[in-house]
Amino acid sequence: MTTETRELFERYHACWVDRDPDRIVELHTADSIFHLHSGQEPARGRAAIREAAVGTFALLPDLAFHQISWRGGEDFWAVQFQMIWTSATGNRVCVDLADYVLIENGAVKEKHSYVDGVAMQAALG
Template sequence: MTTTTRDLFERYHACWADRDPDRIIELHTPDSVFHLHSGQEPARGRAAIRAAAAGTFALVPDLTFRQVSLRVGPDFWVVQWQLTGTSATGRPVCVDLADFVLVEAGAVREKHSYVDGVAMQAALT
């Protein structure tokens, strides 16, 4: 585990925990990719990533993250989360998610999020 990558993880997670899309994209490379693997196309570039993050927060305005496990290497991290909150439709959300993140030059180059799609769909409809 490298201190630099672990520090980036901590700063990046704080941006998501604060539900702040502007701070999130500051930690991405300009040509970064964010792919929520739930049938959507990847968001490419900071503007698209900002829109994707803002869309997530609109769906679950009080979204919270409980870290289940974390592995950090020199240029990546893998983290398992349990997401909770209340959907914009008023339904409770409790969903498992795993993130695989590639780091380049001290910033997020790629973020791949794998979500329990059945649980997420049930919470949002």
């Protein structure tokens, strides 16, 4: 792990916690990919990634993250979270999420998010 990788992760994660799509995309390369592996096509480029983030925050306005584990190297990090939010019926929902992020020149090149799709669909259903 490098200090630069951990610092980039901390800045990037703070943007998601703050629900700030503009700051999120500033930390992506111009040709970056964000792929939520739950049936959607990857978002390609900053504009599409911004749209994906805005959509996530609209769907889950009180979304929070509980970090379970983090591993990183010179050009990547992998992190396990629980995503937590309140369902439309007022119930607290926790869904497992794993992110694998590739870094290029100090920015996010690819973000692959793997979510427990069955639990997610049940929570949103």
